[in-house]
Amino acid sequence: MALPPLVEPGPPLNPEEVTRFSRHVLVPTIGTEGQRRLRAARVLVVGAGGLGSPVLLYLAAAGVGTLGIVDDDLVDTSNLQRQIVHGSADLGRPKTTSAAESVRGIQPLVTVIEHRERLTAANALDVIAGYDLVIDGTDNFPTRYLVNDACVLAGKPLVWGSILRWDGQVSVFWADPPAGYQGVHYRDVFPEPPAPGTVPSCAEAGVFGVVCGSIGSAMATEAVKLICGVGEPLLGRMLVLDALTARWREIPLRPAPGRLPVTALTDEAVACAVPGEVSSATSPPEAIDAVTLARRLAARERGEDDFDLVDVRKPAERELVTIPGARSIPLAAFLDGTAFDRLDPERTVVLHCKLGGRSAQAQAIALDRGYRAVQLTGGVLGWVDQIDPSLPRY
Numbered sequence: 001m002a003l004p005p006l007v008e009p010g011p012p013l014n015p016e017e018v019t020r021f022s023r024h025v026l027v028p029t030i031g032t033e034g035q036r037r038l039r040a041a042r043v044l045v046v047g048a049g050g051l052g053s054p055v056l057l058y059l060a061a062a063g064v065g066t067l068g069i070v071d072d073d074l075v076d077t078s079n080l081q082r083q084i085v086h087g088s089a090d091l092g093r094p095k096t097t098s099a100a101e102s103v104r105g106i107q108p109l110v111t112v113i114e115h116r117e118r119l120t121a122a123n124a125l126d127v128i129a130g131y132d133l134v135i136d137g138t139d140n141f142p143t144r145y146l147v148n149d150a151c152v153l154a155g156k157p158l159v160w161g162s163i164l165r166w167d168g169q170v171s172v173f174w175a176d177p178p179a180g181y182q183g184v185h186y187r188d189v190f191p192e193p194p195a196p197g198t199v200p201s202c203a204e205a206g207v208f209g210v211v212c213g214s215i216g217s218a219m220a221t222e223a224v225k226l227i228c229g230v231g232e233p234l235l236g237r238m239l240v241l242d243a244l245t246a247r248w249r250e251i252p253l254r255p256a257p258g259r260l261p262v263t264a265l266t267d268e269a270v271a272c273a274v275p276g277e278v279s280s281a282t283s284p285p286e287a288i289d290a291v292t293l294a295r296r297l298a299a300r301e302r303g304e305d306d307f308d309l310v311d312v313r314k315p316a317e318r319e320l321v322t323i324p325g326a327r328s329i330p331l332a333a334f335l336d337g338t339a340f341d342r343l344d345p346e347r348t349v350v351l352h353c354k355l356g357g358r359s360a361q362a363q364a365i366a367l368d369r370g371y372r373a374v375q376l377t378g379g380v381l382g383w384v385d386q387i388d389p390s391l392p393r394y
Helices: 015-020 031-040 052-062 095-106 124-128 141-154 209-228 290-301 331-336 357-368 379-386
Strands: 042-046 066-070 111-115 133-136 158-164 167-173 237-242 247-252 308-311 349-352 373-376
Touching: 015 031, 031 209, 042 052, 052 066, 052 095, 052 209, 066 095, 095 111, 124 141, 133 141, 133 209, 141 158, 158 209, 167 209, 209 237, 290 379, 331 357, 349 357, 349 379, 357 373, 373 379
Parallel strands: 042 066, 042 133, 066 111, 133 158, 308 349, 349 373
Antiparallel strands: 158 167, 167 237, 237 247
16 A cells, blocks of 8 residues: 655656656656656665665656765775766765766756765764655665664654675665554664674675666665655565575564664664774784784795784685685684684684674684684785785775
């Protein structure tokens, strides 16, 4: 059952708009009135990445009048495989700037507002205040919880999506929808952030770029339905895509019994921190930087130093880039204990991953076992940046 239209119709369409959006106008559930609602709508897209890209492009093409873009990142080469709103010429540029230019290139009538900043508990409510609808295309848990909680407090609907490898999810969350509709929000489905290290990021596990288009298109569709008040929204339902088998399935959602109310915004960074991250009030585990490691590796080659350099990443990541002299023992082996069958307890082990999160987890486990364990700060990317920039990043 359709929800009431989220946005009142704007002024009548001018001749250029009638021509541009004529195929929409011919759709009975949209027509000229629906197109006027789209033209009057103000939509905030959080994240100009894999999901934000198709959402922004399709909503701009659909005639949404105002699009806000929140992102504090720069365009990187590894983004281009899936973040289709950016091109090779945009490398190193702010994502908001690149996305805004692409959006205006598709639909010059659109108003684009760049929010070149990271959402925090201090600014989230102010940022979303001027919009009718929020779309969450982010890729990290702290921001997902923050966006949800801000929408709960502001009473705004949230279109949410998530992707990993060949899989994707999309839903509509609205804690306080119009009368007669049951409210569901993100914390009903995911009450707390996952335990550190249990859910890999796309940077660790990978993502098939085309899946971003599938999920992003579904998110844009939900936004149009909410704005125009047509169709059956995904409120109280989640669509789950397994692109590898070409199957969509639907999961019913309902409010969690005993759910604690959202009363204020907090930054979830601590709850979502990677294992091994410690406060300044504790003594951090031993670590070395890439320059020190390079010096020690050279000394090891001369027989003047002795240590075991272990890469805890997955084998597929090692195919992309490796540190010379490192051997592979994936993090899973530390978690199940089999790694210690391959380590010498009398020999110092230097652990590294991509950036440091997984190696910190492996280090904590090794230290608990009584091993002398050191972590490489910055991981393999730190090695690339400081020692051998000719190696690829990912």
